[in-house]
Amino acid sequence: MTQMRTKPRKIVVECIACDDTINIGYNPKVGNFITCGNCKSQFEIIDLDPVTIDWPYFIDDDDLYDDLDDEDDY
Numbered sequence: 001m002t003q004m005r006t007k008p009r010k011i012v013v014e015c016i017a018c019d020d021t022i023n024i025g026y027n028p029k030v031g032n033f034i035t036c037g038n039c040k041s042q043f044e045i046i047d048l049d050p051v052t053i054d055w056p057y058f059i060d061d062d063d064l065y066d067d068l069d070d071e072d073d074y
Contacts, residue, residue, distance in 0.1 A: 013053050017041040024051065 008026045015022050020038035024045065032045045033056060044056040 011051055013051055015039060015041065016043070016053065016055075022053075024053075 010026060011024050011028055012021050013024060014020075015036040015038065018036060018039040018041070020036060022034055022036050022043075024032075024034050028045050028048065028051060030045055030048060033042055034045065034053065035042050042056060043053040046052050046054045
């Protein structure tokens with residue numbers, strides 16, 4: 001008996017900025033960053049079931065150090 005292998009499919013999502021289709025490849029991982037080829041917006045993969053993207057959350061280094069400096073005031 002021969003097993004049939006299914007060909008992996010490229011995974012695509014809809015850009016949340018411009019509604020264009022973004023090809024994210026065959027093996028996406030949570031935390032990967034992707035860029036829309038149409039509007040050049042950058043997104044982060046936040047879930048895999050179903051594949052979901054969102055605007056990335058970046059920590060501004062200056063804000064981080066400001067928060068650490070505030071702890072010394074106690």
